[in-house]
Amino acid sequence: MTVVGFDFGTTNSLVSVVVGGRVIDVTNGEDGGRPYPSVVKYEGERVVVGREAQASLDAVGIGIHGDVVKSPKFLLGQEVVSVGGVDRSPVDIVSHVVKHVRAESLRSARKEDLGNLDQAVVTIPVTMDGERRAALREAFASAGISITQFVHEPLAALYGFIRSAPDSAEMARRLAKRNVLVVDWGGGTLDLTLCRIDESEIRQLRNGGSDSIGGDEFDKVIRDEVVARFRAQSEIASSDAAIREAELRLLQDAEMHKVELSGEIEKATFYRGGYFESGSALHYSLSRQELDEFTRPLISAGIREIESLLDSLSMAVGQVSMCIVVGGMAAMPAIRARLHAMFGPDRVRVPANSATLISQGAAWIAKDQQRLRLAKPIELELARGSRIPLLAAGTEMPLGGSSSTEVLHLYCADPTDGVAKFPVVTPTALSPKPRASEPRTALGMLAVDVDVTAPPLHERLALKVELDDDLVLSLEASSSRTGDRASDSYFDLEFGLELPSTGLDEALSDPEQQDVRAAEVPTGLVIRANLTDDKKDQAAVPGDVLYEHNSAAFARHARPGVTEDQLTEHLYYQPCAVCKRPWGAPECRCGS
Numbered sequence: 001m002t003v004v005g006f007d008f009g010t011t012n013s014l015v016s017v018v019v020g021g022r023v024i025d026v027t028n029g030e031d032g033g034r035p036y037p038s039v040v041k042y043e044g045e046r047v048v049v050g051r052e053a054q055a056s057l058d059a060v061g062i063g064i065h066g067d068v069v070k071s072p073k074f075l076l077g078q079e080v081v082s083v084g085g086v087d088r089s090p091v092d093i094v095s096h097v098v099k100h101v102r103a104e105s106l107r108s109a110r111k112e113d114l115g116n117l118d119q120a121v122v123t124i125p126v127t128m129d130g131e132r133r134a135a136l137r138e139a140f141a142s143a144g145i146s147i148t149q150f151v152h153e154p155l156a157a158l159y160g161f162i163r164s165a166p167d168s169a170e171m172a173r174r175l176a177k178r179n180v181l182v183v184d185w186g187g188g189t190l191d192l193t194l195c196r197i198d199e200s201e202i203r204q205l206r207n208g209g210s211d212s213i214g215g216d217e218f219d220k221v222i223r224d225e226v227v228a229r230f231r232a233q234s235e236i237a238s239s240d241a242a243i244r245e246a247e248l249r250l251l252q253d254a255e256m257h258k259v260e261l262s263g264e265i266e267k268a269t270f271y272r273g274g275y276f277e278s279g280s281a282l283h284y285s286l287s288r289q290e291l292d293e294f295t296r297p298l299i300s301a302g303i304r305e306i307e308s309l310l311d312s313l314s315m316a317v318g319q320v321s322m323c324i325v326v327g328g329m330a331a332m333p334a335i336r337a338r339l340h341a342m343f344g345p346d347r348v349r350v351p352a353n354s355a356t357l358i359s360q361g362a363a364w365i366a367k368d369q370q371r372l373r374l375a376k377p378i379e380l381e382l383a384r385g386s387r388i389p390l391l392a393a394g395t396e397m398p399l400g401g402s403s404s405t406e407v408l409h410l411y412c413a414d415p416t417d418g419v420a421k422f423p424v425v426t427p428t429a430l431s432p433k434p435r436a437s438e439p440r441t442a443l444g445m446l447a448v449d450v451d452v453t454a455p456p457l458h459e460r461l462a463l464k465v466e467l468d469d470d471l472v473l474s475l476e477a478s479s480s481r482t483g484d485r486a487s488d489s490y491f492d493l494e495f496g497l498e499l500p501s502t503g504l505d506e507a508l509s510d511p512e513q514q515d516v517r518a519a520e521v522p523t524g525l526v527i528r529a530n531l532t533d534d535k536k537d538q539a540a541v542p543g544d545v546l547y548e549h550n551s552a553a554f555a556r557h558a559r560p561g562v563t564e565d566q567l568t569e570h571l572y573y574q575p576c577a578v579c580k581r582p583w584g585a586p587e588c589r590c591g592s
Contacts, residue, residue, distance in 0.1 A: 002115030003148055005156070005362025006101075006122045008136070010071045010188025010214060011328060013038050013097060015105045015120075016359040018367035019113045023164060023360045026105045026114065035356070036101045040069045040093050042084055049100035054252075069093050071188055071216060076132040076139075091139045098143035120145050121366040123153045123358050125189045126207040130472035130491045137400075137470065148400045149372060150471050151365055152495065153358045154182035154193040157326045158202060159370075159497055160361025161351060172197065172499050178321035179205070183306065183339070184358065185329035187215035190302050192309050194320070196430055197499070203375040203430055204494035208309040213301050215255070215329050222254040222286075223247070225294045226270050230284045236276060246275045250282070261288045262331040292334045303338055313428065322347055326354040368500055372397040375430065375494040378443070378473060380463070381423035383413045383532050383540035385436065390424070390465050391473070397495070403468040410461045413532050413540040415450045420461055422446040422477050424490070443492075446477040449484035455549045456541040457532065471495070539563050 004026075005016045012035035015026040027033045028051075041053035053068060067084040075081050075090035083093070102117050122140065124133060133150060140147050158180060165171035175197040184191040192208040227242065227250070242250075250272055257268035267287050275282035310317065323343045329335055330350050339348045351357055378391040390408070398404055412420045425440035450459050464476040476487040532540040538553070543566030547554055553562055575582055578590035 001119060002113070002117075003119040003121060003366035004114060004117060005359050005364070005366055006098075006120040006140075006145070007153070007156075007356075007359035007362060008073065008094075008098065008101075008122060009035070009038060009358075010073045010186055010216070011038060012036060012187070013101045014356055014359040015101060015114070015117070016356065016363035017110070017113050018363050019110075023160075023363050024110055024113065025356050025359065026108050026110045028104055028108065036097075036104060038071060038073065038097050040072060040096050042067050042086070042088075047096050049096050050104070072097060073136075073188060074211075076135040077129070091135050091142065094136065094139035095142040098140055098145060102143055102145060118145055119148055119366075121149050121151055121156075121362040122147045123156045123362050124150050125191050125209070125211070126152045126154065126193060126492070127189060127191070127209055127211050128491075130470055130489050133470040133472070133491070146400055147469075148366070149397070149469075151362055151372065152191070152193060152204070152207065153186075154184040154191050154207075154326070155195070155202070155204060155495065155497065156359075156361035156365060157184060157357045158182050158193070158195055158324060158361070160357045160364055161324055161349075162202075162499065163364040163368075164351075164353065164357070164360060168500065175322065179315070179319055181306070181309075181320050181323045183323060183325045183330075184209075184327045185214070185302065185325065185335060186327035187329075189214045190305060191327075192306060194309060194313070194315075198430065200499050201373075201496045202499060203496035205375075205430060206309055206313055207492065207494065208305055208312075210301070210305055213298050213305075215258075215327075218258060218295050218298055218329070219251055219254040221294055221298060222258060222291065223250050225290075226250070226254070226284050226286060227282065229290075230270075230282055234280075236278075236280060240276045240278045240280065242275055243277060246272050246282075250275070257286060258291065259331070261286070261291050262333060288333070295332075295334060299335055299338055302335070303342065306342070317342060320347065322349060325350045326357045328355060330354040365497065370497050371399070372471070372495045372497065375496040376426045377434065378493075379425050379427075379440070380408075381425055383537075383542075387425070387436070388533055390463075390475075391467065394496075395467070397471055398467060398469045400469050403466055405464065405466045408463045408465065408533070410463060410533050411457045411535050411537075412450050412454070412459045412461060413456050413537070414542050414545045415452055415454050415456065415459060416542075416545050418449055418452040420448045420450045420459075420477070420479065422448070422463060422475070422486075424475065426494075443490050444488050446475060446486045446488055448477045448479050448486050449482045450479050451481040454481060456545055457535050457537065539566070541566070543567055 007014045014035040017024055017026060027035060036050045037054040039053040041048040069083055072090060072093040076094060078090050080087045081090055105114060106117055137147050162168050162171050178197055180195050180197065182193050189211045190209045190213050194205045195202050196205055253270055260268050267285050270282060270284045270286060273281045320343060323339055325339060325348065336350060353360065374391055374393055374395045377389045377393045379387040379389050381387055423445045424443045426443055427434040428439045428441045431438065460480040462478045466474040471493065472489050472491050473493060474489040476485060478485045546566055576588050576590050579588055581588045
């Protein structure tokens, strides 16, 4: 059975497959070997997809904007969208693109290498939430392709970068014990992942990015600035509005000229006859210098995203050994210049196959039969600062069509405020066995109503933990007494991939190797977890609550059964026996 890599991109989509130890991009040779545009056009009952749909943006007249969907990936998660006055499902629109790419690939010169093209490792942005992932899976299924595994796009790119190297073992050794940042700047999103090559494994330290500064946003800014400057130099009144269809065509020009100016040419000419309602044409010559000026705020926003990612781990720029840049925007000189200024030219790599590396990485993952694993454990905070693992680091993620479920039973140590709190955390830094003192990053918290009259450690609570094939962790907490339930899901998890056999085991067993650890940041208010997994754990009960339900525990003869913390907590809420002032009042001089 052949499993391919499939990059369903915002702007273009591509299938890659590994044949005889070499990765092949499956493209249309008659179209210059380019990927397939993610564009759909509706002509009544006829559906036009890909290059023909994209070309029609310049070939048809009034009304085209209502019949064409460009970048349908962004529509996933919505129930219905209106296209040309017709309500359509985003899942169906995406399915049209996937069907087109599948059909064209099976008609290509590489059709014999693809099998039935019904199994794929599919890449997704790190910012794509669980609902959109489920919709994407449904769209692929409708197109006849089963998704065996989702993989974050920048993680796939890094795996492809290592596997595509002339000597992948040597490349892995070069990156051993180092931090690598992958910047995937595509048409729809800026995706970031900071990884560490460690213990024969690529592990994500932290993901980040934005879906508001992709290449499509650059195109809009370029178009709007060109129109504004042309109006100013030609003294065209603001009341002379642009024709809507002409605006759409000019957006395509902006995308085309952006690519041209990222190459060898220094100037590109915009021309659209009858652009304005008055019949006036638009004619403007755009220089590369102006392009850099127009797009500087967007590029700066991207740089700030990178800085924010590093700051979240208290990591200096100098601790990043390599920055790999992929995606369509990687060709833009201004972006590369800013990254060179940030990391230094010797640490920034823009692979020759940067536009197709994500799809190629997915193909290698499929070929090597790699399974995504959790890079860090997922933990539940318990009373007194202890934690229990919900999922261990290294847990394999379920493959397509499967999931794993476990139910934990807990007890409420402090029902005073009528709420049981379930804080979910993960270690901030990578560590095979994180210590209790190491900082944690909060993923979220569930809260369930409990019986406020119940004694501590009596009310039984349940926590259902489910991990599904969309790489989503779902939690559901419930109370046996009140029947209250709360649920939440988390998609922003970090993962790891095993490297192919590279002889790294010995090199990575260096006892002096240090994990990159985030500095502990002082915080303000904290949530006092009130759960325990041991019904007899009296030490987990706050002293004030224990006294209320079992004052005998504080009798002198029983004092050894009460911890110092519990004694302090009990006394804190008791007024001075002499002056009746509260704990710590400076006026109290009674010594009680």
